[in-house]
Amino acid sequence: MRLSKPGQAPEAIPAMCHVGTVSSGPRRSRQFLTLAECRSTRPAFAELVEGVAGLRDVPKRTLSVRTLLHLPRLAGPGGAIRRSDVIAELRLNANRLQTDHQAIAHLVPNDEIPLADLHFVELGRGVADQIFSRLHYLRSARSGSLNFALVDPVHRRPVTLCSVSLLEWARVARQLRTQFDVPPDSAWEVSRVYSFAVAPTNAISFLLAKVRQALRAVKDASVMTTAVDPNLGFGGASYRAANWQRWMSVQARPYLYVDGMYASPRQLRLRFGGANLSDLRRANPANRFEQSRVPLLDSWIFCCRLDGTTETIPPEGQRRLRR
Template identity: 75%
Template sequence: MTLDDCRSGEPAFAELVERVATVYEVPVRALTVRTLLHLPLLASSGGRILQSDVTAELERNADRLGSDYEAIEHLVPTREHPLTDLRFEVLPDRVANQIFSRLHYLRSSRDGSRNFALVDPVHRLPVTVCSVSPLEWALVGRQLRASFGIAPGTAWDVSRVYSFEVAPKNAISFLLAKVRQVMRGVENARVLTTAVDPNLAFVGASYRAANWQRWMSVQARPYLYVDGTYASPRQLRLRYGGANLPHLRAANPGTRFEQSRVPLLDSWIYCCRLDGITENIPAEVQRRLRR
């Protein structure tokens, strides 16, 4: 198989995901994203992967995903409700942290975030959740200032989003619209941003439906892994004090620190002005930020 086949949901990959998700009783979408996060470690520099390796990785992630769902079973909604019946609420940090640290593909929450959710009208369980944090990506912040006149410190980042399997269609875009209304009341907040990673089969549809626009892209860096499990540079710095792989290998001889070899697709930066219309920037003139 090829990594492109898996990203684009080709039938061979889709059928494997469906089969494993059924056996392990986990959501197809969540399993797909987690597995796509780990397949680059197994792919050759040309993007080829053995089907047996894909199956093994699906099973590994399904087993862990099942354990994660069990750990916060008390927070998992099981009934479907129409979108108009869901209620918008500020989500307590302790609840958001449990959901993001267990179910989000990064398996972590962002400190200093404001958390919001659509909750079901009966049990008040979160159905779709998101986290909004001050933008920390300096590269993006500089481009926002240079091209769009957005002052430093006035951009907020939608850093985490998770939607349970029972969420109705358009739940994420509906939540984003509610969050925009709330963030208009935050002093000096001018724009919302987010990074969409097409390597995980994300296409930005929910953001476009909420009237966000793609303003730029950012050159991809290899994914990093610790003992075969994905770790972001932030997680490596928090856990080991740095993200330089040679240094980490020297300081931790019993731990495998690896990175993907296959070229990855650039991330897309979507933005939404909190006041006024968000400009539509033609793809051919969007800046590609290098790092």
């Protein structure tokens, strides 16, 4: 295996507001859903996802996450969204996902392989970039990353993959140094994770354990870290299963959208040269720039030491970092 140093079960989320209802004859049909309900394990959203995913023949989990990323654009300040708008957004994202799957059909695994039979490899950038750019909810790959995967032993197609790179998040890096004595440039970030529908149970946590072993060969590497976004229904179960610990949280900022599609600040800077919406609107009148209005949940920062035991930090010891 080549290794060289280059240059995320949903948890219960508190409800934000009640689900609205309207009368329809003898039955009461639900006209509104909330973001809290959609990202929880309750069936109202899950049943809609299952129905649309089945009709479009796309993976349910991927469709759910993609749609949750775009629903805050439609939600009011209290978090309520019309049920019809949720369905329309699911269909729109299912169509996009169907197109993305077709574009890289040659890389999509079809067989269910037992975990013990999968091979751990360092994945070439070309393959990883295609999968992350098409199927990851951010639809982009992180440049300058190392990519690792569990691949099937016959066709060598990735079943579960992730990318890691030196931590660039300055606020998190400072807190790691101040509170946990993690030297600068020794923290590595898991920036992308994607697992296909055929992946066996515990594939992500198994991959993370293998990556931890691999990074021990990198000079000065001491900690792995990642951000888990509960707004997308993530709870960090795979990281906990790999013996990671939640060390801190980061204040949420509004989601940003260009022409109805989510765009991270990094993507906006790469595409338009900046991430300030007022400046972008003036400089690019042909594009529609929006941001979510509903309050979002903080991101959770999970960490794992490469050597030794990773400390468990009680809730009162977990700092909340501001943007």
